[in-house]
C-alpha cells in the first residue's frame with residue numbers, strides 16, 4: 001500500500017476544557033480529493049487548522065510523508081510551505097497586488113528569484129483565469145475573483161497538498177460556480193486536496209472519499225456513493241436529510 | 248497704533264533670532280518624530296510577539312521581562328509632563344556624569360523618547376487591528392513571524408498610522424516649546440529673548456504665535472497631500488493582450 005501524504009492518528013484538540021476534536025483518525029493519499037462535511041461547530045475548521053499547525057494539537061500524531069511533524073516543532077515553517085491553505089475569508093494580503101500576492105511567498109520562503117517567481121505566479125493566475133488582474137489590489141476585485149487569486153497564491157508555492165476551508169461559503173451565490181469550476185479542474189489534474197465544504201454537489205461529484213464529522217468525532221467515512229446514497233450511521237442520515245432539504 | 252509699530256520693529260530687529268528659533272523647533276520636531284517613530288515601531292513589534300506554546304521557556308521569560316521593561320518605559324513617559332522629563336534628564340545626567348549635555352542633543356533625546364512612548368501604543372494598536380487572517384495566510388505559506396511583519400503586516404500598519412504620526416509631528420512642533428526650560432534655543436526661547444530686551448511681551452509673542460501657526464498649518468497641509476499620494480490610484484489597468492477579462496470563468 002502506498003504511503004499517505006497526510007496521516008492523522010488519534011488527534012485531539014481542546015480549547016481549555018472544551019474538547020473540540022476527539023481521537024481523529026484519517027488519511028489523505030497522493031492525488032486524492034477528500035471532502036469533510038458536517039454541521040457548523042463540529043470541528044472541521046479546527047481539524048484543518050491542526051493539520052497545518054495554525055493550531056497546536058493537544059495530542060496525537062500528524063504523519064507527513066511518514067514523519068510525525070509534532071515530534072519536532074522546529075521546522076514548522078518549512079512544513080507549512082508544503083501545504084497550501086485556502087481560507088473562507090480569502091485572506092489575500094491587502095498591501096500587495098494580485099501578482100505580488102502570488103510572488104511574495106515564493107521569493108521569501110522558497111528563495112526563488114523574482115523573475116522565476118513571477119513566471120510561476122502568472123502561470124497559475126492564468127490557470128484560475130485571473131491573469132488579466134495582476135495589477136489589481138485585493139480591495140478592487142470581487143469575492144469570487146479574490147478566492148481564485150487565493151487559490152493561485154497557494155498553487156504558486158507548488159505544495160504537496162491543498163487544504164480548503166469552506167472556500168465558497170463567504171461568496172455571493174452567483175460567484176460560487178467560478179470557484180467550484182477551478183477546484184474541479186484542479187482535482188482533475190491530480191492535485192491532492194482536503195476540502196471542508198457545504199457544497200454537497202461538489203463532494204458527490206469530485207471527492208474520492210467523504211468524511212462526515214459531528215461534535216468533534218469522525219462519524220462515518222467512505223466513498224461518496226456510500227455516504228450520500230447509503231449512509232451507515234443514523235447521524236449521517238439526519239445531517240444529509242437536513243442539508244439536502246434546503247434545496 | 249503702538250502695537251503694530253512694535254511688532255514691525257521687533258520683527259525687523261529679531262528676524263534672525265526668530266528664524267533660527269523656528270529652524271531649531273523644526274529640527275527638534277522632525278528628528279524627534281522620526282526617531283520616536285522608529286522607537287515606537289520597534290517596541291510595538293516586540294510587544295506584539297505572540298507567546299506561543301512551542302516557544303522555549305528561556306525565550307518566553309526573556310520576552311516577558313522585556314515586555315515588562317517596555318511597559319514601564321511607556322507608562323512613565325506618558326504619565327509625566329515633558330517639561331519635567333526635560334529637567335530631570337538634563338540636570339540628572341549632568342549631576343551623574345559631571346558633564347552637562349549638549350542642549351540641542353538633550354532636546355532631541357527628550358522629544359524622541361517621549362514620542363517613542365506614544366508611538367509605541369499607536370503601533371501596537373495598529374498591529375492588533377490588522378485582521379488575524381493576514382497573519383494566518385502568511386503563516387500558511389510558511390513565512391516566519393519576522394517575514395510576516397516585514398512584508399505583510401507593517402506595510403499595512405505604517406499606512407494606517409500615518410495620520411496619527413503626522414499628528415504627533417504637529418504636537419511636537421508646539422510641545423518642543425517646553426524645552427526653553429533647559430535653554431534650548433527654539434522658537435519660544437527666541438520669543439523670550441526678543442521680549443525681554445524692551446519688555447514687549449505681547450508684541451513679541453504675537454509674532455511667535457503667528458510663526459507657530461504658519462509652521463503647523465503648512466505641515467498639516469503637506470502631510471495631507473503626502474497621505475493622498477500614498478493612497479494610490481483608484482483604478483487598475485487590465486493586462487489584456489489576448490482577450491478580455493473572465494474568459495476562464497465561463498460566465
Ligand SMILES: Nc1ncnc2c1ncn2[C@@H]1O[C@H](COP(=O)(O)OP(=O)(O)O)[C@@H](O)[C@H]1O
Nearest residue numbers: 015018020038039040041042043044045046047
Ligand atoms: N480559538 C478557539 N478558542 C476556543 N474555542 C474554539 C476556538 N476555535 C474554535 N473553537 C470551538 O471549537 C468548536 C469547533 O469549531 P470549528 O472547528 O470552527 O467548527 P466548524 O468549522 O466545523 O464549524 C466550536 O465549538 C468552537 O466554538
Ligand SMILES: [Mg+2]
Nearest residue numbers: 044045046166
Ligand atoms: Mg468552519
